[in-house]
Amino acid sequence: MREIEQLEADDSDLPTVLIGSDYRLLACNRAYRENAVKSVEIGRSRCFEITHGYTSPCHENGEACPLQRVAETGLAQRVLHVHHTRNGARYCDITMEPVYATDGRLLGYRETLQGVDHASHEPRADTLCGQSAPFRAMLELINRVAPTDVSVLLQGESGTGKELVARAIHDASERRDQPFVVVECTGLNESLFESELFGYSKGAFTGANRDKPGLVDAAHGGTLFLDEIGDIPLQQQVKLLRLLETGTYRAVGSVETRRANFRLVSASHKNLPQLVEAGEFRQDLYFRLAAFPIHLPALRERIGDLPLLCDLFVRQQSPDKRLTPAALAKLSGYDFPGNVRELRNLLQRACLMADDERIEPGHLPPLAAQAEPAAAATGDEEIVSLKEAERRYLQRVSRQFAGSTAELASRLGISERTLYRKLADTTGR
Numbered sequence: 001m002r003e004i005e006q007l008e009a010d011d012s013d014l015p016t017v018l019i020g021s022d023y024r025l026l027a028c029n030r031a032y033r034e035n036a037v038k039s040v041e042i043g044r045s046r047c048f049e050i051t052h053g054y055t056s057p058c059h060e061n062g063e064a065c066p067l068q069r070v071a072e073t074g075l076a077q078r079v080l081h082v083h084h085t086r087n088g089a090r091y092c093d094i095t096m097e098p099v100y101a102t103d104g105r106l107l108g109y110r111e112t113l114q115g116v117d118h119a120s121h122e123p124r125a126d127t128l129c130g131q132s133a134p135f136r137a138m139l140e141l142i143n144r145v146a147p148t149d150v151s152v153l154l155q156g157e158s159g160t161g162k163e164l165v166a167r168a169i170h171d172a173s174e175r176r177d178q179p180f181v182v183v184e185c186t187g188l189n190e191s192l193f194e195s196e197l198f199g200y201s202k203g204a205f206t207g208a209n210r211d212k213p214g215l216v217d218a219a220h221g222g223t224l225f226l227d228e229i230g231d232i233p234l235q236q237q238v239k240l241l242r243l244l245e246t247g248t249y250r251a252v253g254s255v256e257t258r259r260a261n262f263r264l265v266s267a268s269h270k271n272l273p274q275l276v277e278a279g280e281f282r283q284d285l286y287f288r289l290a291a292f293p294i295h296l297p298a299l300r301e302r303i304g305d306l307p308l309l310c311d312l313f314v315r316q317q318s319p320d321k322r323l324t325p326a327a328l329a330k331l332s333g334y335d336f337p338g339n340v341r342e343l344r345n346l347l348q349r350a351c352l353m354a355d356d357e358r359i360e361p362g363h364l365p366p367l368a369a370q371a372e373p374a375a376a377a378t379g380d381e382e383i384v385s386l387k388e389a390e391r392r393y394l395q396r397v398s399r400q401f402a403g404s405t406a407e408l409a410s411r412l413g414i415s416e417r418t419l420y421r422k423l424a425d426t427t428g429r
Ligand SMILES: Nc1ncnc2c1ncn2[C@@H]1O[C@H](COP(=O)(O)OP(=O)(O)OP(=O)(O)O)[C@@H](O)[C@H]1O
Pocket: 127, 128, 129, 130, 156, 157, 158, 159, 160, 161, 162, 163, 164, 165, 227, 269, 340, 341, 344
């Protein structure tokens, strides 16, 4: 029972708890008690009651239960959950492992809860916001890699949040108090590339009338974020590779070799493996950059996050305004080639166009519809449930209709309240 005494006496800030096979708490530290919204009763309280407010285990509520997995496999597990804490509901990175007595008997399961500050499942400024499965899968990868020094490659379409993710990785790393330096690689020609990245010494070229440190110097101790890395021409790729392989560099016009100290995060909207295949990107450099690749889902792949993101951007622009369900339905049928950035810009404009607190479909610009399955033209009409047909129809008409929700409801022969409810179902995918 030394484990129990040790845990009760543990004064660290990481909430930690020992849980029995029946989900009851056997011991916990001070941080766990202070973090909990309910009072913790050792021997009585069950883990899912304290952290989720559930009355039954997480797996019966649609969430992965780490205890169940550890019991099955005997191996440590790490999962991402949303927990109720004193600071509200927040993402929590959970690690669970079995704990054995010296005689080999299973004592219970030790769970540590690491709060995630860089992401939120509610609208919160300056964090990565999302709830959908593709978003959570991305967040799990971010949380795993952030505390290490491994090079990360972010791949995703323009506007998917690559710079935001790069910052999140920096903020969640040991280097968070050191600089985060962004290098926009597009448009850096050969001489600019070297002098920007490595700096130059006085007299290196005409106009160099003083020593100038480069971005690698500026990032010393911190994170260097190379954005649009796919745009670097082959000659510069060699120089970057040399920097990464030797960990050293020389300022232009200098003979002094300097040692670099940065964590590398790079990003590209281009498909780098395809560029490698086409001979436009060096394979050896690609392998160095992509030690840990992370795919950032396009907004259309995580359309379930649309209501949350709309809420975030409308609140930021005009805290008193709200998007009507009809306007949300119009947005949800759109493809968003410009992703989250396009959504943010579109809502900024809509906030300016709406005179009262309701943002209606007419306040949004015309949006090209997503391609519908071309069935009718071939005569092979797809058979779907009437509910699904209604969903598709409502999405289509709310996209096309430029008037208010009240006018649309009247044209459809239903009350405005019924239309609101149906449209909310339509977007709650
Ligand atoms: N998950 C998210 N939660 C909140 N805001 C987001 C999220 N993803 C992106 N954004 C916002 O969308 C905008 C675009 O993000 P960002 O500049 O990071 O994208 P990017 O992928 O780096 O774009 P580009 O490839 O064009 O440089 C920013 O305002 C950013 O704050």
